[in-house]
Amino acid sequence: MKKSLVAPALLSALALSVAGCAKAPDATSAASDAASAATSAAGQAASGDFKACMVSDEGGFDDKSFNQTSHDGLTKAKSELGIQTGEMQSATPNDFAKNINAMVAAKCNIIVTVGFMLGDATVAAAKANPDVxxxxxxxxxxAKTAGLKNLKPLIFNTAEPSFMAGYTAAAMSKTGSVGTLGGMNIPTVTIFMDGFHQGATYYNTQKGKSVKVLGWDPKNPKGGQFVGSFGDVAGGSRIASTLTSQGADVIFPVAGPAGEGALQVAKKSGGKVNAVWVDTDGCVSSASYCSNIMTSVQKAMDVAVFDAIKAAKDGSFSADPYVGNLENDGVKLADFHEFDSKVPAELKGELETIKGDIVSGKIKIESASQPK
Incomplete structure (x- = not known):
């Protein structure tokens, strides 16, 4: 979004008009101009006084994933709305409540928390601070947000583009096996894995194939492959190596920073193994691995965060949940980048059809973790 040029344009036009007519403004127009200037100055002061703040999950704002993308929305708000900002990074879950309360103490008008694990701490803070x-x-x-008018969930149906990613991975696999792993067994992780599994299964049904999905089965969630945290890169690498040793040649890590371990395994394979990244376009956030990133499942968290901050500043804030999906471009399958020439035109066409069928409801997404 670009800053408005309306006010400067009107002032320039007024200056030219006055110079051309060489006529002094009367008392009424002078008073009107003064009032307009005062209103403008007051608006600028209000913008400058408004403060938006953010608290990260333990992955931190440089996780090349959901914290970083969300933080981009805060950065954009500071630049485009002319507001003050504040932020706190969490090193462990013990930091969540402490960091949120620190932002309350810093007189933030809106506080954006990032990540499923901050849910309870955010609800507690919202209840204790109804004016924030x-x-x-x-x-x-x-159930937990019932009656709360000052807390807005920003959620995303990532099962939809993950379905497309699973279909793509199955179609591009040369070994007949693809794999996925998660950071933790929580709904915002397994929703990706559900969609990926369903998409690969759909490919098998459509093509009469039998591509295996290793690391996750929605029917047996206890048997899934999880690192246990989002910060353990070595753990991500270890699980990815296990999946590749079992035959997987496309890996889908849903693990935040820990997912870089899977990218490392792909890069070391010399092209035999590739990956699908999550949350942000991996070829942008993890450019050094782009040659091994087939595509990414993107969530427009930056846009959702910016819009929530802008609404709070403008006085139009609503606690109604925002749900990003394929239809409203809140989620999408990213470009193929360096894989573009390797992905058959037929597959690209099938993916467009699949996207349309998901949006229309012809294809039913089955993940129990998707937003209702």
């Missing part, structure tokens, strides 16, 4: 507005990325619990 809150938004949370990747969490929604209608």
């Amino acid at each position: 507005q809150f938004a949370i990325v990747d969490w929604n619990d209608a």
Whole structure:
């Protein structure tokens, strides 16, 4: 979004008009101009006084994933809305409540928390501070937010583009096996894995194939492959190596920073193994691995965060959940980048059809973790 040029344009036009007519303004127009100037100055002061803040999950704002993308929305708000900002990074879950309360103490008008794990701490803070507005990325619990008018969930149906990613991975696999792993067994992780599994299964049904999905089966969630945290890169690498040793040649890590371990395994394979990244376009956020990133499942968290902050500043904030999906471009399958020439035109066409069928409801997404 670009800053408005309306006010400067009007002032320039007024200056030219006055110079051309060489006529002094009368008292009424002078008073009107003064009032307009005062209103403009007051608006600028209000913008400068408004403060938006953010608290990260333990992955931090440089996780090349959901924290970083959400933080981009805060950065954009500071630049385009002319507001003040504040932020706190969490090193462990013990930091969540402490960091949120620190942002309350810093007189933030809106506090955006990032990640499913911050849900309870955010609800507690919203209840204790009804004059502060809150938004949370990747969490929604209608029972816990009932009656709260100052907390807005920002959630995303990532099962939809993950379905497309699973179909793509199955179609591009040369070994007949693809794999996925998660950071933790929580709904905002398994929703990706559900969609990926369903998409690969759909490919098998459509093509009469039998591509295996290793690391996750929605019917046996306890048997899934999880690192246990989002910060353990070595753990991500270890699980990815296990999946590749079992035959997987496309890996889908849903693990935040820990997912870089899977990218490392792909890069070391010399092209035999590739990956699908999550949350952001991996060829942008993890450019050094782009040659091994087939595509990415993107969530427009930056846009959702910016819009929530802008609404809070403009006085139009609503606690109604925002749900990003394929239809409203809140989620999508990213470009193929360096794989573009390797992906058959037929497959690209099938993916467009699949996208349309998901949006229309012809293809039913089955993940139990998807937003209702």
